[in-house]
Amino acid sequence: MAYLVTGVAGFIGAAVARQLLDRGEQVVGIDNLNDYYAVQLKHDRLATLAGANFTFTAVDIADQAALTAALAPHRITHIVHLAAQAGVRYSLTNPHAYVQSNVVGQVNLLEYARSCDGLVSMSYASSSSVYGGNTKLPFAEDDRVDAPVSLYAATKKSDELMGHVYAHLYRVPLTGLRFFTVYGPWSRPDMATWLFTDAILKGKPIRVFNNGDMSRDFTFIDDIVSGVIAVTDSPPADDGSRPPHRVYNIGNNKPERLLHMIDVLEDAIGIKAVRSLEPMQPGDVPATYADISAIQRDHGFAPTTPIEVGIPRFVDWFKSYHGIA
Structure with a gap:
Protein backbone atom coordinates (compact mmCIF):
# COMPACT_ATOMS: atom_id res chain seq x y z
CA MET A 1 0.00 0.00 0.00
CA ALA A 2 1.49 3.33 -1.07
CA TYR A 3 0.48 6.88 -1.79
CA LEU A 4 1.57 8.28 -5.14
CA VAL A 5 2.26 12.01 -5.00
CA THR A 6 2.85 13.65 -8.38
CA GLY A 7 4.66 16.97 -8.44
CA VAL A 8 6.32 15.86 -5.22
CA ALA A 9 9.20 18.34 -5.59
CA GLY A 10 6.69 21.19 -5.80
CA PHE A 11 5.40 23.44 -3.06
CA ILE A 12 2.17 21.62 -2.18
CA GLY A 13 3.39 18.18 -3.28
CA ALA A 14 6.38 18.17 -0.93
CA ALA A 15 4.25 19.38 1.98
CA VAL A 16 1.64 16.65 1.39
CA ALA A 17 4.35 13.99 1.10
CA ARG A 18 5.97 15.20 4.34
CA GLN A 19 2.70 14.89 6.26
CA LEU A 20 2.04 11.41 4.86
CA LEU A 21 5.56 10.27 5.77
CA ASP A 22 5.20 11.70 9.27
CA ARG A 23 2.19 9.49 9.88
CA GLY A 24 4.05 6.41 8.63
CA GLU A 25 2.79 6.01 5.06
CA GLN A 26 4.80 4.68 2.13
CA VAL A 27 5.12 7.48 -0.42
CA VAL A 28 6.08 7.18 -4.08
CA GLY A 29 6.93 10.58 -5.51
CA ILE A 30 7.37 11.65 -9.12
CA ASP A 31 8.30 15.00 -10.64
CA ASN A 32 9.91 16.13 -13.89
CA LEU A 33 12.07 18.74 -12.09
CA ASN A 34 11.60 21.28 -14.88
CA ASP A 35 13.24 24.69 -14.84
CA TYR A 36 10.11 26.86 -14.60
CA TYR A 37 11.83 28.12 -11.45
CA ALA A 38 15.07 27.25 -9.64
CA VAL A 39 15.58 23.49 -9.77
CA GLN A 40 17.75 23.71 -6.65
CA LEU A 41 14.69 24.65 -4.60
CA LYS A 42 12.99 21.47 -5.81
CA HIS A 43 16.01 19.37 -4.85
CA ASP A 44 16.06 21.05 -1.45
CA ARG A 45 12.41 20.15 -0.89
CA LEU A 46 13.14 16.54 -1.90
CA ALA A 47 16.00 16.43 0.59
CA THR A 48 13.50 17.01 3.41
CA LEU A 49 11.63 13.86 2.35
CA ALA A 50 14.54 11.42 2.17
CA GLY A 51 14.05 8.20 4.12
CA ALA A 52 13.16 4.52 3.94
CA ASN A 53 9.47 5.16 3.25
CA PHE A 54 10.05 7.54 0.35
CA THR A 55 10.83 6.60 -3.24
CA PHE A 56 11.45 9.25 -5.89
CA THR A 57 11.62 8.98 -9.67
CA ALA A 58 12.18 11.85 -12.08
CA VAL A 59 9.57 11.41 -14.81
CA ASP A 60 7.35 13.62 -16.95
CA ILE A 61 3.65 12.80 -16.53
CA ALA A 62 3.08 13.84 -20.16
CA ASP A 63 5.22 10.85 -21.25
CA GLN A 64 2.80 7.95 -20.84
CA ALA A 65 5.31 5.18 -21.54
CA ALA A 66 7.86 6.56 -19.08
CA LEU A 67 5.16 7.15 -16.45
CA THR A 68 3.86 3.59 -16.75
CA ALA A 69 7.36 2.14 -16.50
CA ALA A 70 8.24 4.27 -13.47
CA LEU A 71 5.15 3.18 -11.54
CA ALA A 72 5.14 -0.49 -12.57
CA PRO A 73 7.12 -1.70 -9.50
CA HIS A 74 4.72 -0.11 -7.03
CA ARG A 75 1.33 -1.06 -5.59
CA ILE A 76 -0.43 2.27 -5.45
CA THR A 77 -3.67 2.57 -3.45
CA HIS A 78 -4.01 6.37 -3.24
CA ILE A 79 -3.06 9.01 -5.80
CA VAL A 80 -2.51 12.68 -4.95
CA HIS A 81 -2.06 14.28 -8.36
CA LEU A 82 -0.50 17.72 -7.90
CA ALA A 97 3.64 23.68 -21.54
CA TYR A 98 0.16 23.90 -19.99
CA VAL A 99 -1.47 21.61 -22.52
CA GLN A 100 1.23 18.98 -22.11
CA SER A 101 1.36 18.99 -18.31
CA ASN A 102 -2.19 19.88 -17.34
CA VAL A 103 -4.19 18.18 -20.08
CA VAL A 104 -2.07 15.33 -21.46
CA GLY A 105 -0.65 14.68 -17.99
CA GLN A 106 -4.13 14.53 -16.46
CA VAL A 107 -5.30 11.98 -19.03
CA ASN A 108 -2.21 9.86 -18.40
CA LEU A 109 -2.82 9.86 -14.64
CA LEU A 110 -6.49 9.03 -15.11
CA GLU A 111 -5.54 6.14 -17.40
CA TYR A 112 -3.07 4.93 -14.80
CA ALA A 113 -5.69 5.25 -12.06
CA ARG A 114 -8.22 3.10 -13.87
CA SER A 115 -5.59 0.42 -14.38
CA CYS A 116 -4.65 0.27 -10.68
CA ASP A 117 -5.84 -2.88 -8.95
CA GLY A 118 -7.07 -1.91 -5.49
CA LEU A 119 -7.07 1.85 -6.00
CA VAL A 120 -8.90 3.56 -3.13
CA SER A 121 -8.95 7.11 -4.43
CA MET A 122 -7.40 9.79 -6.57
CA SER A 123 -7.41 13.47 -5.68
CA TYR A 124 -6.15 16.10 -8.09
CA ALA A 125 -5.39 19.81 -8.22
CA SER A 126 -7.78 22.21 -9.84
CA SER A 127 -7.70 25.95 -9.19
CA SER A 128 -9.79 28.92 -8.12
CA SER A 129 -8.86 30.38 -11.53
CA VAL A 130 -11.68 28.33 -13.08
CA TYR A 131 -14.10 30.97 -11.78
CA GLY A 132 -12.67 33.41 -14.31
CA GLY A 133 -14.27 36.83 -14.19
CA ASN A 134 -17.18 35.81 -11.95
CA THR A 135 -18.29 38.73 -9.82
CA LYS A 136 -20.50 36.83 -7.36
CA LEU A 137 -18.59 36.31 -4.11
CA PRO A 138 -17.81 34.02 -2.46
CA PHE A 139 -17.17 31.55 -5.28
CA ALA A 140 -19.23 28.37 -4.86
CA GLU A 141 -18.80 25.03 -6.58
CA ASP A 142 -22.16 25.30 -8.34
CA ASP A 143 -21.28 28.67 -9.94
CA ARG A 144 -20.80 28.63 -13.72
CA VAL A 145 -17.16 28.18 -14.72
CA ASP A 146 -17.37 28.31 -18.50
CA ALA A 147 -15.72 31.70 -19.05
CA PRO A 148 -12.02 31.35 -18.14
CA VAL A 149 -9.73 34.36 -18.56
CA SER A 150 -6.45 32.44 -18.91
CA LEU A 151 -5.28 29.25 -20.60
CA TYR A 152 -4.17 27.99 -17.20
CA ALA A 153 -7.77 28.26 -15.98
CA ALA A 154 -9.05 26.53 -19.12
CA THR A 155 -6.72 23.56 -18.57
CA LYS A 156 -7.84 23.23 -14.96
CA LYS A 157 -11.50 23.21 -15.95
CA SER A 158 -10.60 20.57 -18.55
CA ASP A 159 -9.10 18.47 -15.75
CA GLU A 160 -12.40 18.56 -13.88
CA LEU A 161 -14.38 17.56 -16.96
CA MET A 162 -12.04 14.65 -17.68
CA GLY A 163 -12.30 13.58 -14.05
CA HIS A 164 -16.08 13.44 -14.36
CA VAL A 165 -15.81 11.28 -17.48
CA TYR A 166 -13.47 8.75 -15.86
CA ALA A 167 -15.61 8.56 -12.74
CA HIS A 168 -18.70 8.02 -14.91
CA LEU A 169 -17.24 5.47 -17.32
CA TYR A 170 -14.79 3.58 -15.11
CA ARG A 171 -16.05 4.41 -11.58
CA VAL A 172 -12.66 5.78 -10.54
CA PRO A 173 -13.21 7.57 -7.18
CA LEU A 174 -12.02 11.13 -7.82
CA THR A 175 -11.87 14.42 -5.93
CA MET A 191 4.33 33.86 -5.86
CA ALA A 192 3.52 37.27 -4.39
CA THR A 193 4.76 36.58 -0.87
CA TRP A 194 8.16 35.42 -2.20
CA LEU A 195 8.48 38.21 -4.79
CA PHE A 196 7.53 40.91 -2.30
CA THR A 197 9.75 39.59 0.49
CA ASP A 198 12.75 39.27 -1.80
CA ALA A 199 12.27 42.79 -3.20
CA ILE A 200 11.71 44.42 0.20
CA LEU A 201 14.83 42.82 1.66
CA LYS A 202 16.84 44.04 -1.34
CA GLY A 203 15.39 47.55 -1.20
CA LYS A 204 13.68 47.18 -4.57
CA PRO A 205 10.14 48.27 -5.48
CA ILE A 206 7.34 45.73 -5.38
CA ARG A 207 4.88 45.58 -8.28
CA VAL A 208 1.33 46.05 -6.98
CA PHE A 209 -1.14 45.29 -9.75
CA ASN A 210 -4.55 46.90 -10.28
CA ASN A 211 -3.21 49.76 -8.16
CA GLY A 212 -3.59 47.53 -5.13
CA ASP A 213 -7.35 47.11 -5.57
CA MET A 214 -7.22 43.34 -5.25
CA SER A 215 -8.07 40.74 -2.63
CA ARG A 216 -7.11 37.11 -2.26
CA ASP A 217 -8.25 34.21 -0.12
CA PHE A 218 -4.70 33.56 1.14
CA THR A 219 -4.54 29.98 2.44
CA PHE A 220 -1.63 28.70 4.55
CA ILE A 221 0.07 25.53 3.37
CA ASP A 222 -0.58 23.54 6.56
CA ASP A 223 -4.33 24.12 6.19
CA ILE A 224 -4.21 23.06 2.55
CA VAL A 225 -2.34 19.85 3.36
CA SER A 226 -4.91 18.81 5.95
CA GLY A 227 -7.66 19.20 3.38
CA VAL A 228 -5.81 17.36 0.61
CA ILE A 229 -5.15 14.36 2.82
CA ALA A 230 -8.70 14.34 4.21
CA VAL A 231 -10.32 14.09 0.78
CA THR A 232 -7.76 11.52 -0.39
CA ASP A 233 -8.47 9.29 2.59
CA SER A 234 -12.27 9.62 2.23
CA PRO A 235 -13.18 9.35 -1.46
CA PRO A 236 -16.73 9.88 -2.71
CA ALA A 237 -18.90 6.81 -2.36
CA ASP A 238 -20.14 5.08 -5.48
CA ASP A 239 -23.81 4.43 -4.82
CA GLY A 240 -24.64 4.05 -8.50
CA SER A 241 -26.75 7.18 -8.61
CA ARG A 242 -24.00 9.48 -9.88
CA PRO A 243 -20.30 9.25 -10.74
CA PRO A 244 -17.98 9.05 -7.70
CA HIS A 245 -16.49 12.46 -8.45
CA ARG A 246 -16.59 15.58 -6.28
CA VAL A 247 -15.06 19.03 -6.74
CA TYR A 248 -14.41 21.24 -3.72
CA ASN A 249 -13.15 24.71 -3.02
CA ILE A 250 -10.26 24.65 -0.58
CA GLY A 251 -9.37 28.07 0.75
CA ASN A 252 -9.22 30.25 3.83
CA ASN A 253 -12.79 31.56 3.45
CA LYS A 254 -11.49 35.00 4.47
CA PRO A 255 -10.29 37.19 1.61
CA GLU A 256 -7.65 39.76 2.49
CA ARG A 257 -6.97 43.04 0.73
CA LEU A 258 -3.65 42.88 -1.08
CA LEU A 259 -2.58 46.14 0.54
CA HIS A 260 -3.30 44.69 3.99
CA MET A 261 -1.24 41.61 3.16
CA ILE A 262 1.64 43.93 2.24
CA ASP A 263 1.20 45.76 5.56
CA VAL A 264 1.47 42.44 7.44
CA LEU A 265 4.51 41.47 5.36
CA GLU A 266 6.24 44.79 6.11
CA ASP A 267 5.64 44.31 9.83
CA ALA A 268 7.08 40.76 9.69
CA ILE A 269 10.19 41.89 7.79
CA GLY A 270 10.59 45.17 9.69
CA ILE A 271 11.06 47.19 6.51
CA LYS A 272 8.60 49.35 4.58
CA ALA A 273 8.08 48.42 0.93
CA VAL A 274 8.51 50.75 -2.01
CA ARG A 275 5.18 50.19 -3.77
CA SER A 276 4.96 50.53 -7.56
CA LEU A 277 1.26 50.72 -8.42
CA GLU A 278 0.54 49.18 -11.83
CA PRO A 279 -2.49 48.25 -13.99
CA MET A 280 -4.21 44.87 -13.87
CA GLN A 281 -2.31 42.14 -15.69
CA PRO A 282 -3.93 40.09 -18.49
CA GLY A 283 -5.49 36.88 -17.22
CA ASP A 284 -5.68 38.10 -13.63
CA VAL A 285 -8.83 38.72 -11.55
CA PRO A 286 -9.46 41.37 -8.89
CA ALA A 287 -10.76 39.10 -6.13
CA THR A 288 -10.96 35.49 -5.00
CA TYR A 289 -13.05 34.23 -2.09
CA ALA A 290 -13.85 30.59 -1.37
CA ASP A 291 -17.15 29.25 -0.14
CA ILE A 292 -15.84 26.19 1.71
CA SER A 293 -19.13 24.97 3.18
CA ALA A 294 -19.11 21.78 1.08
CA ILE A 295 -15.65 20.57 2.12
CA GLN A 296 -16.42 21.59 5.71
CA ARG A 297 -19.60 19.51 5.65
CA ASP A 298 -18.13 16.45 3.96
CA HIS A 299 -14.60 16.40 5.37
CA GLY A 300 -14.47 18.68 8.39
CA PHE A 301 -12.05 21.08 6.70
CA ALA A 302 -11.45 24.10 8.93
CA PRO A 303 -8.53 26.44 8.14
CA THR A 304 -7.00 27.94 11.27
CA THR A 305 -4.14 30.15 10.08
CA PRO A 306 -4.75 33.87 9.51
CA ILE A 307 -2.17 35.85 7.52
CA GLU A 308 -1.07 37.55 10.72
CA VAL A 309 0.31 34.14 11.74
CA GLY A 310 1.15 32.61 8.35
CA ILE A 311 3.04 35.55 6.82
CA PRO A 312 5.58 35.82 9.69
CA ARG A 313 6.14 32.06 9.47
CA PHE A 314 6.87 32.41 5.76
CA VAL A 315 9.26 35.33 6.37
CA ASP A 316 11.13 33.37 9.06
CA TRP A 317 11.55 30.44 6.67
CA PHE A 318 12.59 32.72 3.78
CA LYS A 319 15.32 34.34 5.86
CA SER A 320 16.56 31.00 7.15
CA TYR A 321 16.57 29.40 3.69
CA HIS A 322 18.60 32.29 2.26
CA GLY A 323 20.88 32.68 5.26
CA ILE A 324 19.57 36.15 6.12
CA ALA A 325 19.96 37.24 9.75
Whole structure:
Protein backbone atom coordinates (compact mmCIF):
# COMPACT_ATOMS: atom_id res chain seq x y z
CA MET A 1 0.00 0.00 0.00
CA ALA A 2 1.49 3.33 -1.07
CA TYR A 3 0.48 6.88 -1.79
CA LEU A 4 1.57 8.28 -5.14
CA VAL A 5 2.26 12.01 -5.00
CA THR A 6 2.85 13.65 -8.38
CA GLY A 7 4.66 16.97 -8.44
CA VAL A 8 6.32 15.86 -5.22
CA ALA A 9 9.20 18.34 -5.59
CA GLY A 10 6.69 21.19 -5.80
CA PHE A 11 5.40 23.44 -3.06
CA ILE A 12 2.17 21.62 -2.18
CA GLY A 13 3.39 18.18 -3.28
CA ALA A 14 6.38 18.17 -0.93
CA ALA A 15 4.25 19.38 1.98
CA VAL A 16 1.64 16.65 1.39
CA ALA A 17 4.35 13.99 1.10
CA ARG A 18 5.97 15.20 4.34
CA GLN A 19 2.70 14.89 6.26
CA LEU A 20 2.04 11.41 4.86
CA LEU A 21 5.56 10.27 5.77
CA ASP A 22 5.20 11.70 9.27
CA ARG A 23 2.19 9.49 9.88
CA GLY A 24 4.05 6.41 8.63
CA GLU A 25 2.79 6.01 5.06
CA GLN A 26 4.80 4.68 2.13
CA VAL A 27 5.12 7.48 -0.42
CA VAL A 28 6.08 7.18 -4.08
CA GLY A 29 6.93 10.58 -5.51
CA ILE A 30 7.37 11.65 -9.12
CA ASP A 31 8.30 15.00 -10.64
CA ASN A 32 9.91 16.13 -13.89
CA LEU A 33 12.07 18.74 -12.09
CA ASN A 34 11.60 21.28 -14.88
CA ASP A 35 13.24 24.69 -14.84
CA TYR A 36 10.11 26.86 -14.60
CA TYR A 37 11.83 28.12 -11.45
CA ALA A 38 15.07 27.25 -9.64
CA VAL A 39 15.58 23.49 -9.77
CA GLN A 40 17.75 23.71 -6.65
CA LEU A 41 14.69 24.65 -4.60
CA LYS A 42 12.99 21.47 -5.81
CA HIS A 43 16.01 19.37 -4.85
CA ASP A 44 16.06 21.05 -1.45
CA ARG A 45 12.41 20.15 -0.89
CA LEU A 46 13.14 16.54 -1.90
CA ALA A 47 16.00 16.43 0.59
CA THR A 48 13.50 17.01 3.41
CA LEU A 49 11.63 13.86 2.35
CA ALA A 50 14.54 11.42 2.17
CA GLY A 51 14.05 8.20 4.12
CA ALA A 52 13.16 4.52 3.94
CA ASN A 53 9.47 5.16 3.25
CA PHE A 54 10.05 7.54 0.35
CA THR A 55 10.83 6.60 -3.24
CA PHE A 56 11.45 9.25 -5.89
CA THR A 57 11.62 8.98 -9.67
CA ALA A 58 12.18 11.85 -12.08
CA VAL A 59 9.57 11.41 -14.81
CA ASP A 60 7.35 13.62 -16.95
CA ILE A 61 3.65 12.80 -16.53
CA ALA A 62 3.08 13.84 -20.16
CA ASP A 63 5.22 10.85 -21.25
CA GLN A 64 2.80 7.95 -20.84
CA ALA A 65 5.31 5.18 -21.54
CA ALA A 66 7.86 6.56 -19.08
CA LEU A 67 5.16 7.15 -16.45
CA THR A 68 3.86 3.59 -16.75
CA ALA A 69 7.36 2.14 -16.50
CA ALA A 70 8.24 4.27 -13.47
CA LEU A 71 5.15 3.18 -11.54
CA ALA A 72 5.14 -0.49 -12.57
CA PRO A 73 7.12 -1.70 -9.50
CA HIS A 74 4.72 -0.11 -7.03
CA ARG A 75 1.33 -1.06 -5.59
CA ILE A 76 -0.43 2.27 -5.45
CA THR A 77 -3.67 2.57 -3.45
CA HIS A 78 -4.01 6.37 -3.24
CA ILE A 79 -3.06 9.01 -5.80
CA VAL A 80 -2.51 12.68 -4.95
CA HIS A 81 -2.06 14.28 -8.36
CA LEU A 82 -0.50 17.72 -7.90
CA ALA A 83 1.90 17.87 -10.86
CA ALA A 84 0.99 20.73 -13.17
CA GLN A 85 2.37 23.70 -15.00
CA ALA A 86 1.41 26.51 -12.65
CA GLY A 87 1.15 30.26 -13.04
CA VAL A 88 -1.40 32.39 -14.88
CA ARG A 89 1.01 34.86 -16.50
CA TYR A 90 3.42 32.19 -17.78
CA SER A 91 0.53 30.65 -19.74
CA LEU A 92 0.35 33.79 -21.88
CA THR A 93 3.75 33.06 -23.42
CA ASN A 94 4.16 29.28 -23.00
CA PRO A 95 0.75 27.74 -23.77
CA HIS A 96 2.08 24.37 -24.93
CA ALA A 97 3.64 23.68 -21.54
CA TYR A 98 0.16 23.90 -19.99
CA VAL A 99 -1.47 21.61 -22.52
CA GLN A 100 1.23 18.98 -22.11
CA SER A 101 1.36 18.99 -18.31
CA ASN A 102 -2.19 19.88 -17.34
CA VAL A 103 -4.19 18.18 -20.08
CA VAL A 104 -2.07 15.33 -21.46
CA GLY A 105 -0.65 14.68 -17.99
CA GLN A 106 -4.13 14.53 -16.46
CA VAL A 107 -5.30 11.98 -19.03
CA ASN A 108 -2.21 9.86 -18.40
CA LEU A 109 -2.82 9.86 -14.64
CA LEU A 110 -6.49 9.03 -15.11
CA GLU A 111 -5.54 6.14 -17.40
CA TYR A 112 -3.07 4.93 -14.80
CA ALA A 113 -5.69 5.25 -12.06
CA ARG A 114 -8.22 3.10 -13.87
CA SER A 115 -5.59 0.42 -14.38
CA CYS A 116 -4.65 0.27 -10.68
CA ASP A 117 -5.84 -2.88 -8.95
CA GLY A 118 -7.07 -1.91 -5.49
CA LEU A 119 -7.07 1.85 -6.00
CA VAL A 120 -8.90 3.56 -3.13
CA SER A 121 -8.95 7.11 -4.43
CA MET A 122 -7.40 9.79 -6.57
CA SER A 123 -7.41 13.47 -5.68
CA TYR A 124 -6.15 16.10 -8.09
CA ALA A 125 -5.39 19.81 -8.22
CA SER A 126 -7.78 22.21 -9.84
CA SER A 127 -7.70 25.95 -9.19
CA SER A 128 -9.79 28.92 -8.12
CA SER A 129 -8.86 30.38 -11.53
CA VAL A 130 -11.68 28.33 -13.08
CA TYR A 131 -14.10 30.97 -11.78
CA GLY A 132 -12.67 33.41 -14.31
CA GLY A 133 -14.27 36.83 -14.19
CA ASN A 134 -17.18 35.81 -11.95
CA THR A 135 -18.29 38.73 -9.82
CA LYS A 136 -20.50 36.83 -7.36
CA LEU A 137 -18.59 36.31 -4.11
CA PRO A 138 -17.81 34.02 -2.46
CA PHE A 139 -17.17 31.55 -5.28
CA ALA A 140 -19.23 28.37 -4.86
CA GLU A 141 -18.80 25.03 -6.58
CA ASP A 142 -22.16 25.30 -8.34
CA ASP A 143 -21.28 28.67 -9.94
CA ARG A 144 -20.80 28.63 -13.72
CA VAL A 145 -17.16 28.18 -14.72
CA ASP A 146 -17.37 28.31 -18.50
CA ALA A 147 -15.72 31.70 -19.05
CA PRO A 148 -12.02 31.35 -18.14
CA VAL A 149 -9.73 34.36 -18.56
CA SER A 150 -6.45 32.44 -18.91
CA LEU A 151 -5.28 29.25 -20.60
CA TYR A 152 -4.17 27.99 -17.20
CA ALA A 153 -7.77 28.26 -15.98
CA ALA A 154 -9.05 26.53 -19.12
CA THR A 155 -6.72 23.56 -18.57
CA LYS A 156 -7.84 23.23 -14.96
CA LYS A 157 -11.50 23.21 -15.95
CA SER A 158 -10.60 20.57 -18.55
CA ASP A 159 -9.10 18.47 -15.75
CA GLU A 160 -12.40 18.56 -13.88
CA LEU A 161 -14.38 17.56 -16.96
CA MET A 162 -12.04 14.65 -17.68
CA GLY A 163 -12.30 13.58 -14.05
CA HIS A 164 -16.08 13.44 -14.36
CA VAL A 165 -15.81 11.28 -17.48
CA TYR A 166 -13.47 8.75 -15.86
CA ALA A 167 -15.61 8.56 -12.74
CA HIS A 168 -18.70 8.02 -14.91
CA LEU A 169 -17.24 5.47 -17.32
CA TYR A 170 -14.79 3.58 -15.11
CA ARG A 171 -16.05 4.41 -11.58
CA VAL A 172 -12.66 5.78 -10.54
CA PRO A 173 -13.21 7.57 -7.18
CA LEU A 174 -12.02 11.13 -7.82
CA THR A 175 -11.87 14.42 -5.93
CA GLY A 176 -10.84 17.72 -7.51
CA LEU A 177 -9.64 20.59 -5.33
CA ARG A 178 -9.91 24.23 -6.36
CA PHE A 179 -6.96 25.79 -4.51
CA PHE A 180 -7.17 29.43 -3.42
CA THR A 181 -3.83 31.35 -3.25
CA VAL A 182 -1.71 28.95 -1.23
CA TYR A 183 1.33 30.42 0.56
CA GLY A 184 3.84 29.48 3.24
CA PRO A 185 7.34 28.04 3.77
CA TRP A 186 8.90 26.36 0.71
CA SER A 187 6.59 28.24 -1.69
CA ARG A 188 7.37 29.08 -5.32
CA PRO A 189 9.56 32.07 -6.27
CA ASP A 190 6.88 33.40 -8.66
CA MET A 191 4.33 33.86 -5.86
CA ALA A 192 3.52 37.27 -4.39
CA THR A 193 4.76 36.58 -0.87
CA TRP A 194 8.16 35.42 -2.20
CA LEU A 195 8.48 38.21 -4.79
CA PHE A 196 7.53 40.91 -2.30
CA THR A 197 9.75 39.59 0.49
CA ASP A 198 12.75 39.27 -1.80
CA ALA A 199 12.27 42.79 -3.20
CA ILE A 200 11.71 44.42 0.20
CA LEU A 201 14.83 42.82 1.66
CA LYS A 202 16.84 44.04 -1.34
CA GLY A 203 15.39 47.55 -1.20
CA LYS A 204 13.68 47.18 -4.57
CA PRO A 205 10.14 48.27 -5.48
CA ILE A 206 7.34 45.73 -5.38
CA ARG A 207 4.88 45.58 -8.28
CA VAL A 208 1.33 46.05 -6.98
CA PHE A 209 -1.14 45.29 -9.75
CA ASN A 210 -4.55 46.90 -10.28
CA ASN A 211 -3.21 49.76 -8.16
CA GLY A 212 -3.59 47.53 -5.13
CA ASP A 213 -7.35 47.11 -5.57
CA MET A 214 -7.22 43.34 -5.25
CA SER A 215 -8.07 40.74 -2.63
CA ARG A 216 -7.11 37.11 -2.26
CA ASP A 217 -8.25 34.21 -0.12
CA PHE A 218 -4.70 33.56 1.14
CA THR A 219 -4.54 29.98 2.44
CA PHE A 220 -1.63 28.70 4.55
CA ILE A 221 0.07 25.53 3.37
CA ASP A 222 -0.58 23.54 6.56
CA ASP A 223 -4.33 24.12 6.19
CA ILE A 224 -4.21 23.06 2.55
CA VAL A 225 -2.34 19.85 3.36
CA SER A 226 -4.91 18.81 5.95
CA GLY A 227 -7.66 19.20 3.38
CA VAL A 228 -5.81 17.36 0.61
CA ILE A 229 -5.15 14.36 2.82
CA ALA A 230 -8.70 14.34 4.21
CA VAL A 231 -10.32 14.09 0.78
CA THR A 232 -7.76 11.52 -0.39
CA ASP A 233 -8.47 9.29 2.59
CA SER A 234 -12.27 9.62 2.23
CA PRO A 235 -13.18 9.35 -1.46
CA PRO A 236 -16.73 9.88 -2.71
CA ALA A 237 -18.90 6.81 -2.36
CA ASP A 238 -20.14 5.08 -5.48
CA ASP A 239 -23.81 4.43 -4.82
CA GLY A 240 -24.64 4.05 -8.50
CA SER A 241 -26.75 7.18 -8.61
CA ARG A 242 -24.00 9.48 -9.88
CA PRO A 243 -20.30 9.25 -10.74
CA PRO A 244 -17.98 9.05 -7.70
CA HIS A 245 -16.49 12.46 -8.45
CA ARG A 246 -16.59 15.58 -6.28
CA VAL A 247 -15.06 19.03 -6.74
CA TYR A 248 -14.41 21.24 -3.72
CA ASN A 249 -13.15 24.71 -3.02
CA ILE A 250 -10.26 24.65 -0.58
CA GLY A 251 -9.37 28.07 0.75
CA ASN A 252 -9.22 30.25 3.83
CA ASN A 253 -12.79 31.56 3.45
CA LYS A 254 -11.49 35.00 4.47
CA PRO A 255 -10.29 37.19 1.61
CA GLU A 256 -7.65 39.76 2.49
CA ARG A 257 -6.97 43.04 0.73
CA LEU A 258 -3.65 42.88 -1.08
CA LEU A 259 -2.58 46.14 0.54
CA HIS A 260 -3.30 44.69 3.99
CA MET A 261 -1.24 41.61 3.16
CA ILE A 262 1.64 43.93 2.24
CA ASP A 263 1.20 45.76 5.56
CA VAL A 264 1.47 42.44 7.44
CA LEU A 265 4.51 41.47 5.36
CA GLU A 266 6.24 44.79 6.11
CA ASP A 267 5.64 44.31 9.83
CA ALA A 268 7.08 40.76 9.69
CA ILE A 269 10.19 41.89 7.79
CA GLY A 270 10.59 45.17 9.69
CA ILE A 271 11.06 47.19 6.51
CA LYS A 272 8.60 49.35 4.58
CA ALA A 273 8.08 48.42 0.93
CA VAL A 274 8.51 50.75 -2.01
CA ARG A 275 5.18 50.19 -3.77
CA SER A 276 4.96 50.53 -7.56
CA LEU A 277 1.26 50.72 -8.42
CA GLU A 278 0.54 49.18 -11.83
CA PRO A 279 -2.49 48.25 -13.99
CA MET A 280 -4.21 44.87 -13.87
CA GLN A 281 -2.31 42.14 -15.69
CA PRO A 282 -3.93 40.09 -18.49
CA GLY A 283 -5.49 36.88 -17.22
CA ASP A 284 -5.68 38.10 -13.63
CA VAL A 285 -8.83 38.72 -11.55
CA PRO A 286 -9.46 41.37 -8.89
CA ALA A 287 -10.76 39.10 -6.13
CA THR A 288 -10.96 35.49 -5.00
CA TYR A 289 -13.05 34.23 -2.09
CA ALA A 290 -13.85 30.59 -1.37
CA ASP A 291 -17.15 29.25 -0.14
CA ILE A 292 -15.84 26.19 1.71
CA SER A 293 -19.13 24.97 3.18
CA ALA A 294 -19.11 21.78 1.08
CA ILE A 295 -15.65 20.57 2.12
CA GLN A 296 -16.42 21.59 5.71
CA ARG A 297 -19.60 19.51 5.65
CA ASP A 298 -18.13 16.45 3.96
CA HIS A 299 -14.60 16.40 5.37
CA GLY A 300 -14.47 18.68 8.39
CA PHE A 301 -12.05 21.08 6.70
CA ALA A 302 -11.45 24.10 8.93
CA PRO A 303 -8.53 26.44 8.14
CA THR A 304 -7.00 27.94 11.27
CA THR A 305 -4.14 30.15 10.08
CA PRO A 306 -4.75 33.87 9.51
CA ILE A 307 -2.17 35.85 7.52
CA GLU A 308 -1.07 37.55 10.72
CA VAL A 309 0.31 34.14 11.74
CA GLY A 310 1.15 32.61 8.35
CA ILE A 311 3.04 35.55 6.82
CA PRO A 312 5.58 35.82 9.69
CA ARG A 313 6.14 32.06 9.47
CA PHE A 314 6.87 32.41 5.76
CA VAL A 315 9.26 35.33 6.37
CA ASP A 316 11.13 33.37 9.06
CA TRP A 317 11.55 30.44 6.67
CA PHE A 318 12.59 32.72 3.78
CA LYS A 319 15.32 34.34 5.86
CA SER A 320 16.56 31.00 7.15
CA TYR A 321 16.57 29.40 3.69
CA HIS A 322 18.60 32.29 2.26
CA GLY A 323 20.88 32.68 5.26
CA ILE A 324 19.57 36.15 6.12
CA ALA A 325 19.96 37.24 9.75
